[in-house]
Amino acid sequence: MEVTLWGTRGSLATPGPETARYGGNTSCVGVRGRAGTVLVLDAGTGIRRFAKTIPASVLRVDILLTHLHMDHILGLGFFGPLYRPDAEVHIWGPASSTQGLQARLKRYLSPPLFPVRLNELPCKLHFHEVPRGDVDIGEFRVCSALVCHPGPTVGYRITSPTGQVLTYMPDHEPALGALRFPALPREWTSGATLAANADLLIHDSQYSVAEYGCKCGWGHSSLNQTLDFGTLAGVKRLVPFHHDPDHTDADLDRLMLDAIDETKPRYQVSPGMEGSVFEL
């Protein structure tokens, strides 16, 4: 599979010269399978550019939403295939205790927040609620599970036909409430089974260690926690992702080097930069 980072920023789109290298668009990752399956992981502002690379010959696209915070759905209304009558768009995402996925999305995709209503979109639209067990989407097997983040939030584990695994958890605070982290085995750590032995883990790394101390419970991880989480999960490669809007390129360079030096991961770390492409 080919994995492309189209938006790596957390919380708020942050364009500008000081974020040009890591990128200012919010969460969106494109996944293309060798047999032509197209998955979109989250619909942040990065989705608009991704949509432009999807040829008209692709008739089905699956959008996998981890949760419905604004930075993960803001780009949805600008996803080109939604406006193609011949396109079949499947949206996967979590319901809440009181509302289904479609009703929750309608709150954004309707006036006054957005001029076009969901039911006015010309594509063939399908909704699927997660988490659920293993599901086959095109050539991929996709597993979803709830992870620690405010509100219903899932992570995804995507397995290719040849066994390569991508795990995507852009908003995740596995250290919440832990006296030490990581101190518990995988089965007792949020998301760790989902990420176990993944070839590529794309994971929340919003804060520095000092910042996490002030923002514990906000649903995100420090970069050091993320690297330790990768060790616990036994991943082969990790992409720190969902960068804080206040972190400039220079800040992120420094934070990455410091965290790698302090945690000493034995796997490869590739900082999440918009435009990066990974072949699994």
Next chain:
Amino acid sequence: MCANALNGQLPAGIMSGRRDDAGAGIFSTRQRVAAPKPIQIILARQLASSLDMPILLVDTAGTLIYYNEPAELILGQHFDETGEMPAGEWGKLFAVEDDMRNPIPQENRPMTIALTERRPISRAVWMRCGDREWRYLNITVYPLIGEGGQFLGAQMIFWEI
């Protein structure tokens, strides 16, 4: 096989994050295989581990999957030593009697009721672990129900009266 399609060079040292001289890290090579716990159960354990009141956490089968340090004092066991205990095992750790000092059979104990009827229950009992002294406690148990009505287990709290 990573290429940065837009931005070219990465700062030296970052891309080659592999550190073969580093330690293996916790659990990375000796990971035992076990079923993952639902996130609600993980959070319940984390909350219990930070509270100074005795709490037991059981799964849907009644297996005692976690008890915190204050509960260790009541059970006379350490979780780090016992690990998880099946229902038939941990239920025998203590005797339970009602106000009239009649033994409460297993099927009428609060935890059994919470698990089988999936409802909260609270009652005062006399309880004794092993050969320790009898204690008069209030036991409160409530089922843990996740989104979509998924039954996840139950949590028990001891409260000294």
